[in-house]
Amino acid sequence: FAGAAADEVADPRPYAELMRQWSSFHPEFSYLPRKFKIAVIASEKDRAAMRLHDIGIRIVKRGEELGAQFYAGGGMGRTPMIAPLIRDFVPLDQLITYAEACLRVYNRYGRRDNKYKARIKILVHELGAAEYTRQVEEEFAHMLAQGVEPPREELARIAAFFADPPFVDGPKSIDRSNPAFDAWVKAxxxxxxxxxxxSAVISLKPAGGIPGDATAEQMRVMARLAKQYSFDELRVMHTQNVLLPHVAIADLPAVWAELDAAGLAAANMDTIEDIIACPGLDYCSLANARSIPLAQRISEKFAATGKSAALGELKLKISGCINACGHHHAGHIGILGVDKKGRENYQLSLGGSEAEDVSLAKITGPGFDEDGVIAAVEKVTDVYLARREDGERFLDTYRRIGMEPFKEALYV
Ligand code: SF4
Structure with missing residues (x-):
């Protein structure tokens, strides 16, 4: 939603692009210990799993001045970690200098002897956030004197590529008497x-469908809608959906009607049907278990019973192995495929979030086979429905009552 959302203090994209151009082919960082991912956001809401990146940056406003909060050492994979805050305000004209200081310390001390311990999250964890920060600050002070920050004109040059399209004033509301249209607008x-x-999300999660898949014809429809109604722009989302970032409210009925005709109007964002699933054993040579058929069965089951709507926001994420491409650590409900003596098995975990209330999910206990894990998801959601208090999401109820009631339902 960057550059379109109402709640941002600035458009984060020029800063992200500045960092991309600075870091690509940077001679000092062309041989880092391992891969490196940076996320930049500019709102309280975190829609980019910011604290689960090697460096997470939130652009914030202090008085009238914009600056950057820096988080370092987050990640998923086999060693999931939430990045701690290492600096709560870096003036934006020192952004690159501070990022360079973060990378220098990592480049100097990150381990190269063991690829599983080579990510910055391990360094930050082993040094401790305070010591890592101390070293970054020392490096930062040294580099400020050297003057490595690109000139302001460079940011302005990049920002020009992200100029707003020519918005025009129009209606702020629309007739929503059609219940299906109303549900789609809401969700x-x-x-x-x-x-x-x-901004309108096109759901690629029809009940029982393969998460993130679209037919050639559906892609043509989306391309046409982007051209006609969203200034020729669509974005692929990490949630395996597609976004039309700028749709005039007056055009929503026409957009929805075309999506509906193409089978793309599922009104299920952030529900248990909106599952993130990695390719899993159907496609991936590293997988222990299949992810896609599981996602299909779960979404079909919950949509058919109407339970999905009753559950409200519930983010379910599935990975076919510990590499965690399906972000299962950050799912309100996470499912991880494991190998149990040559058979597919699934570990269930609860309580993760990649949003601003970030947390890592905890494993419930022994794993399940495919039928068993689907039944387990059902039991877990039953506990939530029985125990939730007014306005609580699944995650809120889990945090209030803890793991025990869910375990009792699963294993007793
Ligand atoms: S999580 Fe594992 S199985 Fe799934 S895509 Fe990544 S490497 Fe492959």
Whole structure:
């Protein structure tokens, strides 16, 4: 939603692009101990799993001044970690200098002897956040004197590529008497910084479908809609959906009607049907177990019983192995495929979040076979429905009552 959302203090994309251009082919960082991922956001809401990146940056406002909060050492994979805050305000004209200091310390001390311990999260964890920060600050002070920051004109040059499209004022509301249209607007549209527009999520999660898949014809429909109604722009989301970032509110009925005709109007964002699933054993040579058929069966089951709507926000994520491409550590409900003596088995975990209330999910206990894990998800959601208090999401109830009631339902 970057550059379109109503709640951002700035458009984070020029800063992300500045960092991309700075870091690509940077001679000092062309042989880092391992891969490195940076996320930049500019709102309280975290829609980019920011603290689960090697470096996470949140652009914030202090008085009238914009600056950056820096987090370092997050990640998923076999050793999931939440990045601690290492600096709560870096003036934006020192952004690259501070990032360079973070990378220098990692480049100097990150382990190269063991690829599983070579990520920055291990360094930050082993040194401790305070010591890592001390070293970064020392390096930062040294580099400020050297003047490595690109000139301001460079940011302005890049920002010009992210200029707003020519928005026009129009209606701020629309007739929503059609219940199906109303449900889609509620679930799939997000507030835009221009009040005559919204950002509209195209769900690639039809009940029983393969998460993130679209047919050639559906892709043509999305391309046409982007051209006609969203200034020729669509974005692929990490949630395996597609976003039309700038849709005039007046155009929503037409957009929805075309999506509906193409089988793309599922109104199920952030529900248990909106599952993130990695390719798993169907495609991936590293997998222990299949992810896709599991996602299909779960979404079909919950959609058919109508339970999905009753559950509200519930993020379920599936990975076919510990590499965690399906972000299972950060699922309200996470499922991990494991190998049990040559058979597919699934570990269930609860309580993860990749949003601003970030947390890592905890394993419930012994794993299940495919039928068993689907039944387990059902039991877990039953506990939630029985125990939730007013307005609580699944995650809130889990945090309030803890793991025990869920374990009792699963294993007793
Ligand atoms: S999590 Fe594992 S199985 Fe799934 S795509 Fe990644 S490497 Fe492959």
């Amino acid at each position: 799939n549209t997000h507030r835009h910084k221009h009040d005559s527009y919204v």
